[in-house]
Amino acid sequence: MDFELAKRLSQPNTTKIILCVMDGLGGLPREATWRSEMEQADIPNLDRLAKHAEVGLTVPVGPGITPGSGPGHLALFGYDPYVYDIGRGVLEAVGIDFELGPDDVAARGNFCTLADDGTISDRRAGRVATDISAKLVERLREIKLDGAEVLVEPVREHRFVLVLRGPGLGDAVSTTDPQRVGLTPIPAAGADVASQKTAALVNEFVAKAHAVLANAAPANGLVLRGFAKYPQLPQFPEIWGLRAAALAVYPMYRGLAKLAGMKALACPGGMEEQIRVVREKWDEFDYFFVHYKKTDAAGEDGDFERKCHALAEFDQYVPALLDLGADVLMIAGDHSTPALMAAHSWHPVPFLLHSRYCREGGAEHFNEQECLKGSLGRFPAVDVMPLAMAHAMRFEKYGA
């Protein structure tokens, strides 16, 4: 919804809202049984909750659109993912807890293998091992540019982050990745004066990097994409009038929450610790975003059984989540990650909202098929926040 309207309707209250995101929640049925992960998994607590909750399916971005983690979460926080598009470079930086400043342009980097004729023969340098990659990053850090500081951070395997730090840099810079083997890396180009300055620095960096990496085959080249500055998002606490905390183990989700203006609380130990920290910080915040990664990780690995186990593990924490006594408890997913596809997908995502003001639907369990019968039907994920505000009695009446 329009943020000005949200601010106008928002009214103070003492109610608490919890959003649990089970990453990659939705799945697909296996042909052998025609049961999805959620249908197969042993999740009695979620099933019980679904009967008297408002349930439905969220459409993360749009019909047929498979979201990345950024848009998937931002939509649940109330941001229209078509309007608020976080650059890949920023997401990678945020994902390794790198603090981006206002003079920084970040890019996602991949080591690649260059053939003798300068064309790319492997776009991921044989998925070079993380420790070797880290040593190569140290070599890249020695590169000096006139006009910007060069910061390079390893991520994992062939992936790294490049940050150029300097005044007057733009981020409308084209990729250097030709996206196919047999082609040479493309020179970066800028769409405006500030970005042309960045592009010139990028091209100088690439040339020096290729010299530095000459004897480092298979990782003797690199490509860069997703150039982006730290975005100025409207801040979640100001839009909704909620003091907001994020409880996530993985840096990328903490980073996303910080972009939105939430306070990221340390909880490396997983769900047990996340719930404990929510309880400890109960009085300091009105909204808690709790992130659970294992469902997505298993889905991405194409491991149907492990995804079922991840669902069952989360289910065991549901009584403790309910015990916290939030006025609104939501169980959602940022997107589907069917084990069958071993990847994110576009399919709508099961969603559940528990409060005192729930209207029942016909759902008897918490899964893709039963959520179709719920009182919320299929609806855009950006509508989750206004719904939560209403159930928390934090929106005043519209019009007389």
Add this chain to the structure above:
Amino acid sequence: MDFELAKRLSQPNTTKIILCVMDGLGGLPREATWRSEMEQADIPNLDRLAKHAEVGLTVPVGPGITPGSGPGHLALFGYDPYVYDIGRGVLEAVGIDFELGPDDVAARGNFCTLADDGTISDRRAGRVATDISAKLVERLREIKLDGAEVLVEPVREHRFVLVLRGPGLGDAVSTTDPQRVGLTPIPAAGADVASQKTAALVNEFVAKAHAVLANAAPANGLVLRGFAKYPQLPQFPEIWGLRAAALAVYPMYRGLAKLAGMKALACPGGMEEQIRVVREKWDEFDYFFVHYKKTDAAGEDGDFERKCHALAEFDQYVPALLDLGADVLMIAGDHSTPALMAAHSWHPVPFLLHSRYCREGGAEHFNEQECLKGSLGRFPAVDVMPLAMAHAMRFEKYGA
């Protein structure tokens, strides 16, 4: 839908449309039985109708948005409630059958109690009795201002309407209500030159009123809000090509209908008389808006049983409504008013459309859960009018 498109598609016909609005129709289940008012109520005629009608749930304004009566009705008449926002002052004036002219700025007034230090100690003056309030209004009528005529009308208990009538008055005037006890009333301020003129008159009025009311404790002060001029709405008969009549007992709903360009027909006697007047005026109009208030009144009072009775009472009129022989008969609500909440709510509202061209869904009864199974699903209330036009064979084909 876009009004220009509506005008383009609208074609003459002799068909008749009836919209019955059961105010505050939707509810919530009581935990004891998990049955809502509509599930509990004895409404055999509506249940029978629902089986072969197109049913669904309307979203009055947007997800999580609790509408006032104004936006709730305007949406059912086809007006986007985000675009057409009727000021509180106008709604109050319209609600007491006050005829607003083009030079008028109306405001909602509340008598309040002022402590010795000038701060508000009771925002509703102990809900001062209506007859006392009427006498105080007579005192306020004696106030003279230079530049505008002062018109004051009692409403009920602590509420009244102030109308300033004069040339060149604007309505972008801020409230004088601090919204909390322990604070003094705020001086009004205008956002433009014309509204600054109004604000100055308002502040002069308030000062004189406080002098006039000095010995009238607990109603020794007042606050004013919702300053608004009579809005120029696109007119319903021109948009849809329908001669439209409103049959409502309460002035506010007649007033809303008049804002939209409908003809308000007198029918103080309630449903029996409303149906009789529809029959008498059958040939003079194409569209009849019939308003039923008792469902909302019981819901607002938090009286679950009385809301059930109000539903059952309406149900007894359904055969007579069907006997009128309209081509399209709709049963709708402007918003939900669950007895559980004793207030308007954001929950979608059961809706039923009966015509010769209905596609059945799976609904077996007329209530919140069964309407989920209907052929219309959940849909925005502004789509009711295009649907009605289609079923009345009053829209021509779009495109060749």
